[in-house]
Amino acid sequence: MYKNYFKVIIRNLIKHKLFSIINILGLTIGMTACLLILFYVNFEKSYDKFHKNNQQVYRLRYERTDQKGDAVKFASCCPPAGLRIRNQFPEVEKVARIFRATGTITNGEKKFIEEKMFFAESEFLQILRFKFVSGNPNSGINEINSAFISQSIAKKYFGTENPMGKTFKMDNKVEYKVTGIFEDIPLNSHIKFDILLSYKNLLKNFGPEVEQSWGDTGWFTYILFKSGADPYAFEKKLAAIMDKEINPELKPLNLRMDLKVQAMNDIHLNSHFMQEFEVNSDKKTVNILFIIALFIIIIAWVNYINLSTARSLTRAKEVGLRKVVGANRSQLMFQFLLETIVINLIAVLFSVLLFELLLPVFCDLTGTSPTYFSWSHLWFWQTISIMLFAGIILSGFYPILVMSSYKPIAVLKGKLGNSTKGISLRKALVVFQFIMSLVLITATITVFRQISFMKKQNLGISIDKVIAIRTPRIKDSMFGNKIQTFKNEILSKTKVDKFCVLTEVPGRQILWDAGGIHRVGSAENKNYQIVGIDYDFANVFDVKFVSGRNFSRDFKTDTASLILNETAVKWMGFKDSESAIGQKVSYWEEIFTIVGVMKNYHQQSLKQDFEPHIYRLMTKGRGSRGFFALKLNSQNIETTIATVQSLYNEYFPGNPFDYFFVDEYYNQQYKSDEQFGTIFGIFSFLAIFITCLGILGLASFMITQRTKEISVRKVLGANVSGLLFLIAKEFLLLIVISFIIAIPISYYFLNIWLNSFANRIDLSIGLFIFPLFIALFLTGITISILVLNAAKQNPIDNLRYE
């Protein structure tokens, strides 16, 4: 019996090629899209899960709250917090602190600026157990001047040599000995580093007193809890300690501090605090993509339902005959079920192949790693089983029910017209598909328009043709003078128009965040973002002053002057910019005078609102942090940069010349949005494509059903456009209905999405109408091809078969 079933199934697939191709192609695309998106979703959810005991690892972070309840929330902690906890609580197994480092690493001729470095306590690698190739992770960086490096760094600086026991220099000052090599940190780790340095070196740099400073930040603190511990009960204990030991001291400043715990597993998708290692992903994005995956597979299933029920009419004869010769309903149901299973299995097979083929491209696009995937992953097989099972049940159930219910007598007599019930169901399903497609097209266009809106906005500063060069880290005592002569030479010898020194270029969050600043006479402390600039900052970036003046060489007192931006003026509680000029500000107990107010500009992407900035005069940059910003003028930018580089190497030997274009750097902020837009676009396109496939199938079926009608109409004088309209009008109405339903759905969800941007586009009518035209256009083309084909035939060919 099975042999007979399979024979019929295979022969049917071959005989009705169009239907088979549409069904299998639709399901394959749907399943592949689902697999790829679920790969992405799983990758995003896999962050940090590779660590042993990952569920017991927490990050300790802190928040500073002012009297109004506005809190600055840090991803990091103060140095003493970790010490206060260590060995004091039974539920805490281990505590470790790390601190970010940046520096120029040299080994012989090789020198590069490295930014992915941390000073780390030994316990760090007992909490986060990264894989080691050699050395002892537990104790290897106990000693001062010892370091662990990644395999890539080993290759970069030591080539084929074994680096163990060898040394490299940091900023030409400290010599570190390599005591361990670890495997490169996997992409799905919230923390990524290339080099770990002994914590003892940090203490040597900052002095041991930093260990007691509750005012410092940047100490990322990890806790490994004992199993069964309750981290949130522990957090409450910390609150009590802070209220007893620390907060009374902060009371005069009107500040309070809180320590919070945060599960490591939650960091990647949920953590968006100050000083994060990288911009973390958003759970919302992951959820949206998951919903799209569902949409696509549902559209594919709907196609299957539509096409099979439509086609069942032509198969009715087979059903009737089988019944006449003795098949009962359950046997027929089983036969059709088997057919659904075979089609779904073929689609699964193709989609697994396609998935394997497309994975590298997809990973490239999404910034995920193909190496994360393994055939042994449970989610993969679960997804496949669910898709198969759900697909067979959902898409097979209705057609099977319809087909097996045909009355043999009606079928054999050819009485089986279109039952109106079947038709309205098919129409409802098509409307459903169109709604999803329209919503997806609208969303795709909105995402891209929002991104381009943000990119085109007036930032309030000019970053065009500005390059930023990192200030030298290897300095001598003459550094201050050297900057001045270097600047003079650049301006006279190269085609650079303007030059300035500053601590942070536009394009990312300002990491220098300071509390304890208030107007003299007011007790209200707030956090401000501090930028160190020189006299020419406003010139280079073309920033406008609202009132007051720029820092000037004519005023020797300007080292004690401040410039605010408009938001900072508001935060300090001044009536307007004018009234802020000449006012005194207490900045960490030092008194500064406000000399100017700059117009607000967008330091960061337009997602963020304006932040309060305070500018201080720092002509040499600040410590190791700083950039030279150069406004170029020439057409011949490459030569200019080459000249700048040779001057840089001459003035600051031993320092790598590391530069970037500020506008490119700025636009990188939109990379994740663009990535999201691209993925969204691709999958929306797939959804529309599958919908069109379905339309193609349905229309082709309708035309076959109506071949005779078309022929009769032709004989009676109908022209092609009339015939086209005859078929197209069936879909036209459906599209219009879908359009009306899709508008409020799109409007609701897109508004939610757009509200997460401080600067957003409005939802215009065009945004909704355009997708309607796309849908009409694609459907029109699909139907035209079929109708033209049918209309070309000799009408009598179709009339003779009676």
Added chain:
Amino acid sequence: MIKLINLSKIFRTEEVETTALNQIEFEIKKGEFVAIMGPSGCGKSTLLNILGLLDNPTMGEYYFLGQEISKFNERQKSSLRKQNIGFVFQSFNLIEELNVFENVELPLIYLGISAKERKRRVEEVLDQMNIFHRKKHFPIQLSGGQQQRVAVSRAIVTNPSIILADEPTGNLDSTNGEEVMNLLCDLNKKGTTVIIVTHSQRDAEYSKRIIQLLDGQILIETIKA
């Protein structure tokens, strides 16, 4: 074998009520060869469908092999049908996706007969019907007469006690038509009850009893000596 008492069939649409069969009564005994005749629309095909358990009567009683089956559900009818009745249609009604052998094999499959036994029986029937050499061909590759021989093969492969034929020669030329009628005659001689619906007086001549229908009622019954 078959007994109808006061049997009626009424088709209802929203506006029209058509009485296709009106209080029909007759009995057919085992081994009979009966022809049902009458003009188009007289209800002969409706009658055949009810006799073949493909349709239910609206009123009246239908005894099939001694059981009153007018209230049987589809499953019960299907089971009776596949064991006892073979069908032959005017338009052959072969499944296009199956070849000759497979078409004939189909009823045996639904009877749950083993593959080996199926092969034996199908080949025996195909041989008997003189179509064995075509067993790998698909319906579309056969002439009308050959197709009808396959259809008859399919009808008799289960050894049904009754064969219902709806205009079996309607789509055939006279030579092929005659051949099919002879086949049915032979089967009848071997004991199978045969009921045919036909327009053709010539076909009706093969039978031993002719029931003439008009407007859903029996007009005349002729029994040949």
